[in-house]
Amino acid sequence: MRKVIHKGFFVWNFDKEERWLNEMAAKGLALISVGFCRYEFEDCMPGEYKICLQFLENNFKSIENTKYIEFLEETGAEHIGICNRWAYFRKKTCGEDFQLFSDTSSRIKYLTRIIRFTMLLFILNLYFGCFNMYLCFSQDFKGNFIGIINLILAVFILIGMINLFKKRKKLKKEQQIFE
Numbered sequence: 510m511r512k513v514i515h516k517g518f519f520v521w522n523f524d525k526e527e528r529w530l531n532e533m534a535a536k537g538l539a540l541i542s543v544g545f546c547r548y549e550f551e552d553c554m555p556g557e558y559k560i561c562l563q564f565l566e567n568n569f570k571s572i573e574n575t576k577y578i579e580f581l582e583e584t585g586a587e588h589i590g591i592c593n594r595w596a597y598f599r600k601k602t603c604g605e606d607f608q609l610f611s612d613t614s615s616r617i618k619y620l621t622r623i624i625r626f627t628m629l630l631f632i633l634n635l636y637f638g639c640f641n642m643y644l645c646f647s648q649d650f651k652g653n654f655i656g657i658i659n660l661i662l663a664v665f666i667l668i669g670m671i672n673l674f675k676k677r678k679k680l681k682k683e684q685q686i687f688e
Contacts, residue, residue, distance in 0.1 A: 510552050512538060517546040520627055521669035523562055523595070530560040534599070543590045543597050558599045559607040561586070564623050565594045581609075594626070613684040620677040627670045634663035 514533075518526040530540055530548070539553035540560055565574045574596075578588050581598055586607065589597040600607040610616045641656030 512550045514548045527562045534558045543592045561598045561609045563596045624673045631666040634659045
């Protein structure tokens with residue numbers, strides 16, 4: 510039986526999303542399709558699959574990403590789909606752990622990529638918020654409203670970025686301990 514669940518996660522909560530998807534797999538619901546805030550599941554044996562997410566470096570149709578996805582499929586991972594540069598993979602749990610990052614330094618690089626993306630979102634929202642507020646100041650309610658929304662989003666994204674910086678800093682400390 511198929512089940513569709515609509516749920517949203519922010520870019521900086523990717524680990525929370527991955528944990529939720531694995532909890533669903535542990536309950537016997539295997540992820541088969543993804544979309545914007547949309548997850549489609551089908552029945553499976555509880556704990557049959559492990560789900561991993563990957564934030565792609567380039568446009569999802571790029572040659573590098575296609576090769577990377579093919580490489581992961583050769584290792585036994587199944588590519589479920591892509592939503593906004595996030596690739597979703599699942600692999601049957603045959604007593605082995607399925608992880609896309611084998612070491613701390615690759616995890617740090619991964620977080621840096623996500624930080625750069627969120628920084629771009631932050632800068633764009635800050636720019637358009639200030640632009641709309643300056644351009645439409647006390648002249649156009651709609652422009653002011655959009656500017657305020659952009660500025661609120663910028664602050665919200667900044668908070669998420671700070672959380673990502675903290676995660677990266679923690680990983681860097683762990684890396685120094687084990688060196």
